[in-house]
Structure formats: structure tokens, C-alpha cells
Amino acid sequence: MTVLHAPGARGAARLTAAVLGTLLAGVTACSPATSGSDTGSAETVATGLDVPWSIAFLDGTPLISARDSGQILELTGGEPRVIGTVDGVEPGGESGLLGLATHRDGLYVYSTGADGNRIQRFAVDGRPGSLSLGTADTIIDRLPSAAYHSGGRIAFGPDGMLYATVGDAGVSEDAQNLDTPAGSILRLTPDGDVPADNPFDGSPIYSYGHRNPQGIAWAADGTMFASEFGQDTWDELNVIEPGGNYGWPEVEGIAGDDRFVDPVQQWRPDEASPSGIEIADGTIHIANLRGEVLRTVPVADPTDPSSSEELLEGEYGRLRDVARTPDGELWVLTSNTDGRGSPADGDDRLLRLPG
Ligand SMILES: [Ca+2]
Known part of the structure; x- marks a missing residue:
């Protein structure tokens, strides 16, 4: 500017x-364009979305989860169309229909039900433009859920395993307790079993000491990154190591304490609140809610705050997710209808970053 x-x-x-x-x-x-206007630095792909949370691509077709309605939408020809509603979704606060991930075995969906958070695998039938959500197979359930700190993102790693972020669900000390998945990142087989090479024998926990971990993504060299909502002091970007303890609630942010793994970057929550992340061309892209910015961090030098860039700053309001399309474009979901946005920011939309 x-x-x-x-x-x-x-x-x-x-x-x-x-x-x-x-x-x-x-x-x-x-x-910066007026929030919610059509004249920002990104191109609008779709508008009129209601609390969208996650984007994933199923054989090239964009799918979007809607947190409060429990609906999954497909986007063909620019128009969102409901392919189905996930049964038994109980929205509340930060809970509801959350993360999506696609796999050759189907569509994986993270949502809040009556007995907590669960991950289900769905068949998806039909062709683009007339897709329909098929039967569900629950691969893990009774994960901690709450109106606050409900985790919610899933992704398949380069090892073919399913990773899921689980919030502390408001019981901060549980993040240090390896007997509960609260405040951890899980690693599961695509069927929901515990892989034999997980860091803690027989446990789905891959890393712990997280408050409310969110986005997960892998760099080309296999390094795993995760964003995390902090309490009042520091939001975090972490490099995730198997068995790592990320400190919550003993420490927040960079603590220099040998017992814990420090984040590679930290930000004040009012400048950040990082949810979805995506890595493209050696750059980590982080969608921020309160910060209303798409922040970039280079994989090659993630600990240098001066190497971060801020895109879409203040142009579209709160940003919830970012994903790379099969064509290599970056798409971003806003989150202005989630109860914390400004009415001036209008409906939620899906944006395409200029190449
Ligand atoms: Ca930490």
C-alpha cells in the first residue's frame, strides 16, 4: 500500500x-476495500455461505462444510448446492460440523454429536453437480467437545495416516493428560485404528499439550505444521514432532522450557487467531479470524517473524480456512456469520487469491 x-x-x-x-x-x-465488498484484492468464487468452516476437494469438486446447519455443499459452476446433511450434528459455540478431508475411501468429516466430537467417513455418490452424501461409518467418537476449544480439523499426512486436532474442551489440565485425547493431535489409520508406530503405545495421541490446535499441513520435506489458538497471550504456529509436548497449560507461546516444544512463531490473539492452514510452493498460509488476515510464513525459515507477509488484511473480515485447489490456486473461506463477525462484513464467501 x-x-x-x-x-x-x-x-x-x-x-x-x-x-x-x-x-x-x-x-x-x-x-483496503470496504469489508465484504466485491472490490478487494481477491476474486469472489461464491457468496451467501452460512458459517462455512472447511474446504476440501473431492476428485476436483470443491466441498464446503457449514458449521451450524450440518450441511455439506458442493460448488459447481459457482453455485453452492447441498449434497447432504450430517446426521445428529449438535452445533453450539465453536462446535458443529467442522473439518473435511478427502481420501480414496471417501469423505472424512469431523463433527459434534450428542456424545462429543466424532470423525465419520462418508461415501459420496453421483456426479459433480448432483453429488449426494451416502452412508456414514464412524471411525472414532466420544472425542472431547465444548462450546469453546473444540478442535475440529482433519487431514491426511504424507504417510497416509489421518491426523485430527482435538481441543482441551475447556479443561486445560487435560492437555497434559495422556489418558484423554483432549488438547492433542491424533494420528489414526484411515479405518480409525491406532497405528503400530504411534509415539505412545496403543494411543491415538501423536502430540499433546495443545490448547485448541487447528490447522495442520505438511511441507514438501514432510515437516508437519499446526496452528493453535492461545488463551490471552500467544497464538502459535508449531512444528509437530511425534510425542511432543507443546506446553499448554503450563506455558503459552515461546517459553524456553526444556520440558516443552516451543512454537516457531507466535502472535497476539487479536492480531491472529489462526485456524485453517495450507502449504503451497514452500509457503505456509494461515487463515486468521480475529486478525482478519491471511498470513504467510516461509517453510525454509519459519522462526523469523520478519519473513511473514500479510495478505487480504482487513478486506474480507474474519478468515476461517485456506486450501489449495487441484489446479494450485489458493482459496480462502471467510467467517463473518459465526456470531463473532461484524454485520458490516456481510455474508460469508469463498475467495480465490490472484495467482
Ligand atoms: Ca504451546
Whole structure:
């Protein structure tokens, strides 16, 4: 964005009306657009979404989860269309229909039911434009859920295993308790079993000491990253190591305590609140809710805060998820209808970043 410095006396004398007009036009053109407007720096793919939470691509067709309605939408020709509603979704606060992940075995869905959070695998029938959600197979259930700190993201790693983020569900000390999945990242086989090479024998827990871990993604070299909502002090970006203890609730942010793994970056929650993340071309992209910004961190040097960039800052309100399309574009979901957005930010939308 152009920064106008107050001209000195000599500079002011040179500012002809024409030059001033050009400068002002330039400022207008590159100022952040009014929130929710169509004139931001991204292209709108779809509008009118209601509390969208996650994007995934099933054989190239974009699918979107809607947190409160429990609906899964397909997007073909720019129009969202409901392919089905997940049975028994009980929305409340941060809970409801949350993460999606696709796999050759079907569509994996993370949602809140009457007995807590669960991950189900669905068959998806039909062709793009007339897809329908088939039968569900629950692969894990009774995960801790709550109106706050309900985790909710799932992704398949390069090892073919399913990873899931589980919040502490408001019981912070549980994040240090290996007898409960609260406050951890899980690693499961696609059928929901515990892989034989998990760090804790017979346990789905892959890492722990998390408060409310969110997005997970892997760099080309296999390094796993995860975003995490902090309490009042620091939000985090962590490199996830098997068996790692990430400190919550003993410490928050970079603590320099040998017992815990420090985050590679941390941000104040009002500048961040990082949810979905995606890695493309050696860059981690992080969708931020309160910070209303798509923040980038280079995989090659993730600990250097000065190497971060901020995209879409303040243009579209709260940002919930970011995903790479099969064509290599980056798409971003807003989250202004989740009860915490400003009415001025309008309906939620799906955005496409310029290439
Ligand atoms: Ca931590």
C-alpha cells in the first residue's frame, strides 16, 4: 500500500494539482476495500455461505462444510448446492460440523454429536453437480467437545495416516493428560485404528499439550505444521514432532522450557487467531479470524517473524480456512456469520487469491 509522507516545503511546492490527483487515485486504488465488498484484492468464487468452516476437494469438486446447519455443499459452476446433511450434528459455540478431508475411501468429516466430537467417513455418490452424501461409518467418537476449544480439523499426512486436532474442551489440565485425547493431535489409520508406530503405545495421541490446535499441513520435506489458538497471550504456529509436548497449560507461546516444544512463531490473539492452514510452493498460509488476515510464513525459515507477509488484511473480515485447489490456486473461506463477525462484513464467501 502506498504510504504518503507529509511533504516538506520544497516537496509541497512541486506537488502540482495533476500530480496530487494521480497520488490520490493511487491511494484509492490500493486502499483496503470496504469489508465484504466485491472490490478487494481477491476474486469472489461464491457468496451467501452460512458459517462455512472447511474446504476440501473431492476428485476436483470443491466441498464446503457449514458449521451450524450440518450441511455439506458442493460448488459447481459457482453455485453452492447441498449434497447432504450430517446426521445428529449438535452445533453450539465453536462446535458443529467442522473439518473435511478427502481420501480414496471417501469423505472424512469431523463433527459434534450428542456424545462429543466424532470423525465419520462418508461415501459420496453421483456426479459433480448432483453429488449426494451416502452412508456414514464412524471411525472414532466420544472425542472431547465444548462450546469453546473444540478442535475440529482433519487431514491426511504424507504417510497416509489421518491426523485430527482435538481441543482441551475447556479443561486445560487435560492437555497434559495422556489418558484423554483432549488438547492433542491424533494420528489414526484411515479405518480409525491406532497405528503400530504411534509415539505412545496403543494411543491415538501423536502430540499433546495443545490448547485448541487447528490447522495442520505438511511441507514438501514432510515437516508437519499446526496452528493453535492461545488463551490471552500467544497464538502459535508449531512444528509437530511425534510425542511432543507443546506446553499448554503450563506455558503459552515461546517459553524456553526444556520440558516443552516451543512454537516457531507466535502472535497476539487479536492480531491472529489462526485456524485453517495450507502449504503451497514452500509457503505456509494461515487463515486468521480475529486478525482478519491471511498470513504467510516461509517453510525454509519459519522462526523469523520478519519473513511473514500479510495478505487480504482487513478486506474480507474474519478468515476461517485456506486450501489449495487441484489446479494450485489458493482459496480462502471467510467467517463473518459465526456470531463473532461484524454485520458490516456481510455474508460469508469463498475467495480465490490472484495467482
Ligand atoms: Ca504451546
